[in-house]
Amino acid sequence: MATTVLFFIFAGLAIGCALSTVYHRNPLYGAVSLVGVFVSLSCIYVTLAAPFIAAVQILIYAGAIMVLVIFVIMLLNLDEEKPYRRLNYLYALGGFLGIVLLAQTFFVFVAVNKTPKKTIVNPDETVGKTLSIGANMYTEYLLPVEIVGVLLLMAIIGGVILVRRLSQPELKLVVDNELELRNEADEKDDYRIAL
């Protein structure tokens, strides 16, 4: 009973904040609403007995991704969007897509409610403990974890290259400079010895 009430409260919060994200033309209001979506989703994860995922959601999404988005909004000094000036039939098409997706959601809801097995398998046991997730990450799912490591490396390199200005000089290796200096010093010594 308590879980149902909590689910409806947080679901209502999530949907309200999501609508607010899409509605506002000022990107800063949209960003703050999106943080509200993330926090309410994290509360839903807690009611779904996934404490690790709830904590990681706050850490990564609300704590890192949205902070960076707000940095960029403030850096670029973005204004509100100006009123729409696109063709009208494109908006009708977009609205139609939204209605189709909502109809599919309704269909899935009705279909899943008709399936025979729809209660929790082990209600008293949680599989989302940090210990079990960590154990699985390093034994059975080791390959995806390593691939994610390489992916993050690619993101770092991509980020550095994207914002590099082309007028910057290339980095000269310190070793090359040192060799040149030593060669000049050797030539000077021979001259003095000859004298």
Place this chain on the structure above:
Amino acid sequence: MEPSLASYLALSGILFAIGATGVIFKRNAIGMFMCIELMLNAVNLTFVAFSRYYGDVTGQLFVFMVMSVAAAEEAVGLGIIIAFFRNRMSVDVDDASILKN
């Protein structure tokens, strides 16, 4: 008395539909980016709900991977937006029409 699995899937579908319409309607690049994050979170909710209802931890591990991919994509995407802004002083995606005609 828990809500059924269908309730979580319905919430996820509604959030995904809102995000998809947002991506189409928004003209700000940052706004489109935020709606993409909304869609990714809807999918995360689906995974966690299935993980709870079938007692399998695989769903939550995949949520972890999805979050890492979202963070990486966000870093590179914001870099692209900043590079785009340097050249033309606006993040309106309707202005990104050099390849047209």
